[in-house]
Amino acid sequence: MDDEAPQLPAVAFERTRSANFRVIYSNDFRYRVTLTDIGLVFGNVADTGDGARTFVTTEEILVQMPLGQAKALAEYLALIVARYERTLGPIGAAAKTPPSDEELDSMFGMLEKIGIH
Numbered sequence: 001m002d003d004e005a006p007q008l009p010a011v012a013f014e015r016t017r018s019a020n021f022r023v024i025y026s027n028d029f030r031y032r033v034t035l036t037d038i039g040l041v042f043g044n045v046a047d048t049g050d051g052a053r054t055f056v057t058t059e060e061i062l063v064q065m066p067l068g069q070a071k072a073l074a075e076y077l078a079l080i081v082a083r084y085e086r087t088l089g090p091i092g093a094a095a096k097t098p099p100s101d102e103e104l105d106s107m108f109g110m111l112e113k114i115g116i117h
Contacts, residue, residue, distance in 0.1 A: 024042065024061060025044065026044060027044050027045055027094075028044060028045045028057050028096075033107060033108075033111065035111055035114065036066065037066050038064075038070040039062050039065075040062070042059070042061050043057050043058050043060050044057065044060065046058070
């Protein structure tokens, strides 16, 4: 009897670029959450230039991803930011207010009502 683990076939991965690939700059984001995924909307905030301190966000793209991929992204971003700060110094936080507990309770309360337990 052979106790060796079966050999799995080799797997190859390739990376290609879609004809629709584009690079954008973003200085603003918002998010949306469903039962199965998280969406990040990226855009740019700019002063309208009217002297009234009016700002407008132009949304550029929505990236929707499964929850597991979002968790991996959060972990990667945390590692990258920590390494950057260890190497080059602290990063000033953007003037973005995190969602309040009430906002999160409302959002996740709605998801719990329609979710499968």
